[in-house]
Every structure is written in C-alpha cells, then in structure tokens.
Amino acid sequence: MTGPLLQVRGVETYYGKIQALRGVDLDVENGEIVALIGANGAGKSTLMMTICGSPRARSGAIRFDGSDITAAPTHQIMRSGIAQAPEGRRIFPRMSVMENLQMGAAVTDMTHFADDLERIFAMFPLLRKRSGQRGGTLSGGEQQMLAIARALMSRPRLLLLDEPSLGLAPIIVRQIFAAIRDLNRKQGLTVFLVEQNAYHALKLAHRGYVMVNGAIAMTGTGAELLAREDVRAAYLEGGHG
Amino acid sequence: MAAGPAPALAAAPAHSLRAGIIDALIAAFIALAIAAPIIGLRTVSLEGGLALTTRWGAVAIAVAVVFAGRLALTLLWWPRHKPARRDSAGRRLLARARDSGLAERAMLLLAPALLIFAIALPATPFADRYVLDIGILVLTYIMLGWGLNIVVGLAGLLDLGYVAFYAVGAYSYALLATHFGLSFWICLPLAGFLAAMWGLILGFPVLRLRGDYLAIVTLAFGEIIRIVLLNWYDLTNGPDGISRIPRPSFFGLEFDRGEGGFAAFFGIGYSSDHRIVFLYYLILALALLTNFVTLRLRRLPVGRAWEALREDEIACRSLGINTTATKLTAFATGAMFGGFAGSFFATRQGFISPESFVFLESALVLAIVVLGGLGSQIGVVIAALVMIGGFELFREFEQYRMLVFGFAIVLIMVWRPRGIIASRTPSIFLKERKSIGAESVGEGRG
Ligand SMILES: Nc1ncnc2c1ncn2[C@@H]1O[C@H](COP(=O)(O)OP(=O)(O)OP(=O)(O)O)[C@@H](O)[C@H]1O
Ligand SMILES: [Mg+2]
Numbered sequence: 001m002t003g004p005l006l007q008v009r010g011v012e013t014y015y016g017k018i019q020a021l022r023g024v025d026l027d028v029e030n031g032e033i034v035a036l037i038g039a040n041g042a043g044k045s046t047l048m049m050t051i052c053g054s055p056r057a058r059s060g061a062i063r064f065d066g067s068d069i070t071a072a073p074t075h076q077i078m079r080s081g082i083a084q085a086p087e088g089r090r091i092f093p094r095m096s097v098m099e100n101l102q103m104g105a106a107v108t109d110m111t112h113f114a115d116d117l118e119r120i121f122a123m124f125p126l127l128r129k130r131s132g133q134r135g136g137t138l139s140g141g142e143q144q145m146l147a148i149a150r151a152l153m154s155r156p157r158l159l160l161l162d163e164p165s166l167g168l169a170p171i172i173v174r175q176i177f178a179a180i181r182d183l184n185r186k187q188g189l190t191v192f193l194v195e196q197n198a199y200h201a202l203k204l205a206h207r208g209y210v211m212v213n214g215a216i217a218m219t220g221t222g223a224e225l226l227a228r229e230d231v232r233a234a235y236l237e238g239g240h241g
Numbered sequence: 242m243a244a245g246p247a248p249a250l251a252a253a254p255a256h257s258l259r260a261g262i263i264d265a266l267i268a269a270f271i272a273l274a275i276a277a278p279i280i281g282l283r284t285v286s287l288e289g290g291l292a293l294t295t296r297w298g299a300v301a302i303a304v305a306v307v308f309a310g311r312l313a314l315t316l317l318w319w320p321r322h323k324p325a326r327r328d329s330a331g332r333r334l335l336a337r338a339r340d341s342g343l344a345e346r347a348m349l350l351l352a353p354a355l356l357i358f359a360i361a362l363p364a365t366p367f368a369d370r371y372v373l374d375i376g377i378l379v380l381t382y383i384m385l386g387w388g389l390n391i392v393v394g395l396a397g398l399l400d401l402g403y404v405a406f407y408a409v410g411a412y413s414y415a416l417l418a419t420h421f422g423l424s425f426w427i428c429l430p431l432a433g434f435l436a437a438m439w440g441l442i443l444g445f446p447v448l449r450l451r452g453d454y455l456a457i458v459t460l461a462f463g464e465i466i467r468i469v470l471l472n473w474y475d476l477t478n479g480p481d482g483i484s485r486i487p488r489p490s491f492f493g494l495e496f497d498r499g500e501g502g503f504a505a506f507f508g509i510g511y512s513s514d515h516r517i518v519f520l521y522y523l524i525l526a527l528a529l530l531t532n533f534v535t536l537r538l539r540r541l542p543v544g545r546a547w548e549a550l551r552e553d554e555i556a557c558r559s560l561g562i563n564t565t566a567t568k569l570t571a572f573a574t575g576a577m578f579g580g581f582a583g584s585f586f587a588t589r590q591g592f593i594s595p596e597s598f599v600f601l602e603s604a605l606v607l608a609i610v611v612l613g614g615l616g617s618q619i620g621v622v623i624a625a626l627v628m629i630g631g632f633e634l635f636r637e638f639e640q641y642r643m644l645v646f647g648f649a650i651v652l653i654m655v656w657r658p659r660g661i662i663a664s665r666t667p668s669i670f671l672k673e674r675k676s677i678g679a680e681s682v683g684e685g686r687g
Contacts, residue, residue, distance in 0.1 A: 054558060078561030086559045092552035103549050106542055107561035154561065 005030045011060035020046040022214040033191045035201040038211035044194040079107045083156035085147040093136025104153030141172035161193040198235035265312040272307035298367030316347045384528035386609040386621035388578030394616035396571035397551025399456040402463025406436040406576040408598035410583020415483040425489040436580025437573040444572035470595040482594025620662035
C-alpha cells in the first residue's frame, strides 16, 4: 500500500482529565518536510509524544508506513524507523558526545556505526571536535546539533524534531535548518518538525499545519500559510517580511 | 616558550612523582616516630601491675595510611589548589595540564596497587587475625558498595533498602544449608538467584517512581523484609536467628583437625587461621567478580542504557531503549551481588539474625557509594577503606565514633561535592582514553 508515511487520524490525548488533543488529523508523505506551528500550550509537543506512544492516544489511530502503531510500546515505535529529538534537547549531560551518539545507535546492530559517524561529523564538523567532551558542557546550539545527530544515528525514515531552534541565535538557527534541508534533499529523509519560529519553519517546509487548542485549524503548503494574513498576524508578529 | 616546554613537560611528571614519594616517605617516618610509642606500645593491667604489649601491626597501618594519604595529597589535591605562580598564563596552563596528567596516571596506578596490596595482605607479617577480620569486613562492604553502585551509581535509582537483598542472600544460604545440607558452593548461585528475584519483585511496583518517591518505597521494602524475617518464626526462627550455619569448605575439604581436613590434606599443621585466610580470599574473589562484571556490563548495551537512564529517562525512551527492562535488570543485577555477599556473611558468621539487616546497613553502603563518587568503582574502594577501616580504628573512642564518622562525611562532601572520585571514564573513545573531570562542569551538583 502507498499511503502517507505517517498518518494521524482523530487522535485524542488526555493528561488525566485534561484533554490536550481534540481529534488531530495529519499526514506526512514520504520525502516531505512538514512543519507544525501553533501557540504555546496548543498541544504540539503532546502530538509529537503521542506519535511516540507516551502518552498514549485515548482514541484515534496513528499509522506509520502502513502499520498501526497506536498501541505499540514506545521502544518498539522508536525501533520501527521513527526517531525523535525531543523538546529541550535532552542529551545525556554526563556522557561524552561520542557516547551520546552511541546511545542514538543503541537500537541498531551497530554495524553501520563508523559510517554513520562519519556522515554525522561531515554534517556537523563541530561535533567531531567535541567528541570527547561531556554533553552537558556543550553550548545550546551544539547540544541541539547533538540531539539531531543522536536521533539520526538510528537511521530513521521519519525524523521528529520538537522546536530545534529553541533558544538559539539566528545564525545557528539558519545552520540547523540548512542541515535539515540537506538531510531531506540529499538523503530523502522525511521530517516532521514543531516550531515556534514559524517564518523559518514554513519557509523550510513543503507543507504546514497550524494547531489551535489541540486540533488542526489550518493546513496548506508552506508558502500558502506564510501568505495568509491570519497566520502572519498570529504567528509572525508582522515582523518578518 | 617555543623551545622549552616539550622536554620540560616530559621530564616534569617523573620528577614531581619522585619528589612526592620522598616527601611522603618523610611524612611516614615522622608518623612512625609518633605512632610507635603512642599506638605501638600499650599498657595492660595484670594482677601484678602494669605490663606492656606491642601492636606493631597497627603502627604499620598508621604509617601506611600517612604515606598513602600524603602522596595522594601531593599528587591529586595540592597541585590544583596551589596559588597561581607569577608566571605567564601559558606556563600556568602547562603546569596545570602536567599536574592533571600526573593525577590521572596516579589514579591508573592506584587500582593495581590496591589490588596487589589486597592479594598480598595475608602474607604480610602484620596480618594477624584482627587485621584479616577487618580486611574481610572492608571487602564485604566494598562488594556491597559495588553491587549497590550498579543500581544507584549507574542506573541512578536511589535504593535505600539494599540490605534486604543482603538479608535474602544470607537467609537463603542459612536455610538451604541447615535444612537440606546443601554446600556453600551450590547455595551461592541459588542465593544470588533468589536475591535477583526479589530485586525484580521490588522493581515492578517502583517502575514509575524516581528520586525521593523511589527512595521511600525501597526503604519500606527493606523494612518489610526485616520485619518478615523477624516474625515468620517457623521459617526464620524470628529474633533468635539461625545458628550453626555450616562453614565453607575448601572445595570439599573442611577446615578442621580431622583426617580429611584442609590441614591434613596439604600436610601442614592445623591452624585456625587457615579458615580466616580462606574467607578473606573468598570475599576478595567475590568482590572482584562483582567489579569485573560491572566493568564488563558498562561496555555492553545494557550497561550504557543504565547510565543513560540515570541521565534522562525521557531521552532514553525517545531513543528506543526499553526503560522497563533496563530498570529491572539494574535492580536484579545489583540484588544478585547483594545476595552473594549475604551468603558469604552467613557462612562467615555461622549465625544470622534480623538484627544484622537493619536500615543502618543500607545507609552505610549507600554512604560508601555516594562518598566514593556515584558510579566510580575505585571510589567505592577508597570510601569503604576510609569508613569501615576508620570505624575500626576509632573503636577505642567508642562514644566519639559516630561524631568523627559524621564529621568525615560532611568534610568529604564539602571538599568534593560529587564524591571522592568524581570523574567517569567514557566507555568509548574516538582516539584516546580521557576521563571527563567534574572540574570542567558546573551542572548537576544535586
Ligand atoms: N505532563 C503533563 N501533564 C499535564 N498536562 C500537560 C502535560 N504536558 C502538557 N500538558 C498540558 O497539555 C497542553 C499542551 O501542552 P504541549 O506541551 O503539548 O504544548 P505545546 O504546543 O508543545 O507548547 P509549547 O509551544 O509551549 O511547547 C498544555 O495545556 C499543557 O499544560
Ligand atoms: Mg512544546
């Protein structure tokens, strides 16, 4: 079957009694970059985590590559070809950069480790220089690179990125987004990213979704969404041009 | 600066190592002069008056401690805290690099030195029964510390009830041996297995807990085990405990005066010390096994997953690590070594009762792990030596013992908030092995 790589249908997620997702529908096609934007607390991170199975969707269905993963255990979902760089980077602070990368490859049989490492270092040369350093001593931007690199070590087909530009200087944001674009164009990696930085995200993405209050409010190509007055007013502060 | 540093850098460590040893020898000599009359000679009152006894073994220990301590201070501690000399910044940097390289090398030497010392101890002249008993005690705590280190130090799961597994191991051996006449060597793996099962039993309900909550539940677990042992009179004989637990044999040879005994078999004169020496090597071997397995596991995926779990559980899950299995294996592995140590304890004592498995024991082992520097194997050794050895040295000042003990803990924590050995060596490297020091980081003091 040739459906979308990731298909989310009517997903509802609760934290106790609080409903965080109210029937989310969303598709990510093979080879696409899809951006999800929305206000703070809209439920973007919750959707990311629900795809990974923690927390679990109370109703609705999530399919990855044709198979239903709604009820699969998290560690199995993360072994089926999805990788995530979670919100707030969450690298292992007391482990070296090298060990962090190794943890990323933990689900693989490690036969490609050396090759993958070279590929990653070619993409983020800074990480090679820092490979013996403790993760916790990296700068914010370096940590973000490490988080993405670590996720890539499992050779995913779908990369989930939760706010990769959080707290980074504009130049670093551009570097990271350039790296994401490269991954997509040269290696055909499918990327689904959540962003506050709506302008950059929609510029980068083929398509975008806007989430409001736990449901998808708008969708369209990146350029379409960027052109809409309501999107510009709500998420771009009229500042970017 | 262009020509000078290279040869200087190469020559300096050897030079300052020698200077350090000479300095430590002088300190040891002074200690000898002071300790010989104060510690070495003791008056005992007999009927007819006072008599002198000598305790040269204790003097030797005191001198050795001073020597090792002084050397450790010069190599590890003072270099980093000397006021900066009025040199160029480059020189100072070089000096620091040299010092830390030296400290690292000294650390590398420390482990083999301690190992050789441990193996040679029973052969040294001052190894009387008392010294060996202390040695066995220290090694037992080192083993417990290493076992708990897997759970607390590596996996980051704060366990305040570790003594429960020690108790399970001890009672397993005692009951199996007294009821079914099974030998120590058969009971040892069984005890480890049973303790590991209890580790899983504890692990399941606390899977979702972390930090303070986990600590409280494990504390309760430890108490529950003790109270069950106390009240299940039919099985455990309650507060009266189990006595006449068989002593271990040397692969079937009993340590007795009889025909088929150890001494007769080897054609040597009987001595009650044979058993002590045997027990000493037994616990040394068990402890080394614990260490070896831990070091091995740290390089395997499961060991790395433990460490990652300590760092960040959510990140672990997002990387596809099965955190449930990871936690349970940590609990079970740690518990297993606790069980081994427990059956050793039972066979050594010949008698066990619930009184040996109180919360204070858990606290002591945890203190050894924390003071040693969470996750550091050599740190556990140093902390156990200092704490258990220190405890024994201060035996004569009974009422001040706890005071000194508490004071020492506070001092260590002020001096090194992350434990004595606060660096960890990464398990993989790009080119060369380099430990990651605590000095270079400000985060994670808690
Ligand atoms: N663990 C939790 N327990 C209870 N409520 C939660 C939890 N995590 C998130 N929420 C709630 O769910 C809602 C959605 O949160 P979520 O983190 O998904 O927002 P977000 O869109 O990622 O926001 P931001 O852009 O600020 O990261 C919020 O109202 C939040 O308070
Ligand atoms: Mg979020």
